Amino acid sequence: MPRIYIYSPSGAVRDRAALRRGVRRLQALGHEVQVDEAALASHQRFAGDDATRLAAIARAAASGADVALITRGGYGLTRLLPALPYEALARAAQQGTRFVGLSDFTALQMALLAQTGAITWAGPTLCADFGCPGEPDEIMQACFGDLLSGEGEGTGWRLPAPRPAKSAQLLAPQPAPVPGKLHVQDALLWGGNLSTLCALAGTPWLPSIQGGVLFLEDVGEHPYRIERMLCQLLHAGVLDAQQAVLLGSFSAYKPVPHDRGFNLNEAVHWLRAQTRTPILSGLPMGHVPTKVLLPVGARVELLLEGRDAWLLWGHMDGHSHPHGHEHACLHCGQA
Template identity: 65%
Template sequence: MAHIYVYSPSGAVRDRASFKRGIKRLQALGHEVEIDPTALDTWQRFAGDDATRLASVARAAASGADVALTTRGGYGLSRLLPDLPYRQIAKSIEKGTHFVGFSDFTALQLALYAKTEAITWSGPALCEGFGTNDPEGPDEITMACFDDLLSGSGEGAGWRVKPSSEQDHSSGLLAKQATLWGGNLAMLVSLLGTPYFPEIKNGVLFLEDVGEHPYRIERMMTQLMHAGVLRQQKAIVLGQFTEYKLTPQDKGYTLAKMVEWLRTQVKCPILTGLPFGHVPTKVLLPVGKKVDFLLEDRDAFLLWGHVH
């Protein structure tokens, strides 16, 4: 089975019960779980001060593990970007370590790709994914995708989009050998104008977020549009945007209305429904990998297993 290195590069682990559950579940599956010595450290809102978390990233890269798995997101990696050991991380990826995480981890993923073009994986973190308090355990689809990553058998991800009447494109090949990239929308936008924002043309951009009202999502998407990022993409894929609250003053302005407006502003296809975000069901997505993107009626497919 796999050697999994668990470390905390962002926010402090507050829910230690989920941490313990996640470790036990991975061990019960037969995996060797190595816990970073500072994984449960706390300093202000962070999992240790900046130097502590930087050292944990370096240890994850030096671990030789099959998977370097974050405990959680939160916030903290943005502070570390100037000092991250990019070459060391890229070298460990070349040797077979898969770096997996999401949310705040987006900052490391995109910065690493901008610096080295090394491929990382957007997927579950330890606490919210494997440590869920759902009595049925972690989501089956998420676990199947994680198993595919470990076995090297994963070739893509598929999902059903909303009825075609809500789409602004027809079935067929939407992108060929495009660079898959993205992650948390707020984290991605925060990197604009910095050396840590990858300049990707002919990409498939996937996005998700949590706790952001649709007008805030629109504002961030508009910033990407005005910066010229969206027009350089072959397609945009929207994952799950959760835990926001509409108010009476919205007067019918919803996430769907925001997407409808965005489609009038952007030429490339915009698809919705990707099972990824701050939700139990998450497919694992290789950030930086070349993909083909197909739509067959209402079935969307991101395929990377055959793309060279």
Template identity: 55%
Template sequence: MKKTIYIYSPSSAINDKASFKRGIKCLESLGYEVEIDETALLKHQRFAGNDAIRIASIHRAASSGANIALISRGGYGLTRILPDINYKTVAKAINKGTKFVGFSDFTAFQMAVLAKTGEVTWAGPVLTDDFGAKEGVDEIMQACFEDLTSEQGEGCGWRLPKFIQKKSIIDAEIIKSEFFINEECNFDNAVLWGGNLAMICSLLGTPYMPAVKNGILFIEDVGEHPYRVERMLAQLLQAGILAQQKAIVFGQFNHYKLVSHDKGYKLASVIDWLRGKTKAKILTGLPFGHVATKVLLPIGLEVSLNVEGRDAFLLWGHQH
């Protein structure tokens, strides 16, 4: 029997209909049966329909019985409708086998589901930017997605950046080298959670921020200058969130522009600053974010994190 994918638009409007069509065609060519929500292509201001329409689309996705509920794109729009989502309906769908997949703005929904129900959602691709990319579908992303739909996925691995052997090396040299310190670690039964850093910070102080202790927090963002990344991390640090984590895993941070008065201040210096502020292990290089090559990650599931040398592994197969 074909696996079914339900496409819906809970955030920004689709401006690139060509990528939408390419994405649908790609999924169908991979053997999936695709159902498109009746409001997927609507527009209201910058949104894919007004708030009520987008809330209803989430509930239809939950009631679809599809194997995968895949968002068309991210953008913005979910934080403003979080109070009106029926989380019992979403939890019921998850328990019946529907996997909610997406990232970016979708992080707000994923954090709310975890906070309200404790159920697992999946950080992964969207229809337009990933399956509808002009350059074609990334092979690693596609393989991870097919592992999810076939329920064969057991984890992911990646190669960490090279070591800096001396932690006391001065900040300017760290910036010049652009390498990070990676410490060996082995954590079992830690809840994996996270996603877009800006979206996570936007939920602080709300009922939609999960209270995860001894977890593994993964983060990514796009178009955010390193000083803004640092400011958001400082907010999480000062709110006591980071102190409760076993590890913080940096995904991809891209599409920002450094300026002359940064004077060598880069993302590397932000990470080095953070290392001095938390006891949590900090790892980098996770292939996830606003990039073509991305793994799929279970938000809210207990995982194992193992690091040996430059090889890092997030494993959850033991939970199936």
């Protein structure tokens, strides 16, 4: 029976009913669920003070669970980065614990990757995904089940149909078209929440990745803020150093009359005009119900044929090193 350890390393859990629903649903799926003693702690906006959350992270690392799943994101991990138990986390990952989360969890993932090279997983949180008021998303649950069974070896999705930019005639140079074919091999997969990742720029906690595949997502950020953060990565040389950039979901923002037609599509067109790195959109990852799980820090293969994309990492032997991808789990893709 797979064992799942639930802990709160970031924001305080305000929706206790969602936590209870999530635990019941995981148990109904046949999993043994252990909830950390401080999962419902609260200090200001945080799930306990810094010492409380550091102790919860240490307990998750020592739990020996198959999956250590965060309750929610929010904010709080960035201030803990100098004090994280890196050796314990890396040792736990090597021994088979899959650390899963997204949003603020990106800070821990990037720092752990930079300091130790350990693999973690971008994926669901307990409250928002398993504890949602309605039924949890089937694709998300299938991918989570594949992680526990060791069957998931990749994912596939279909890029959205291209939309021309209204300001295309003003762009100089013209944006590079999305390639109809692309094959990237043996590239390190990294990334996560765009805001959190940008906040680590210039610190020891952001890994320096050359020739990787970078994936990005965010929530509640207007397209001009998304573009501004992408500019930061562009001007810092991060985007040009990658073999591909994958854009996930950028959700829960509101356009305003002042935009005058500026939107996320315009921002992406502009970005494509600034870099030779292929930028592919539509990756099912982010603060949305339908999301896949991605091995942050694993070596991957990326293929694109027309609008059909595949990201393959193969069997994770010991949950730390990828091997062949003969049985890639592509049912987790998005139509």
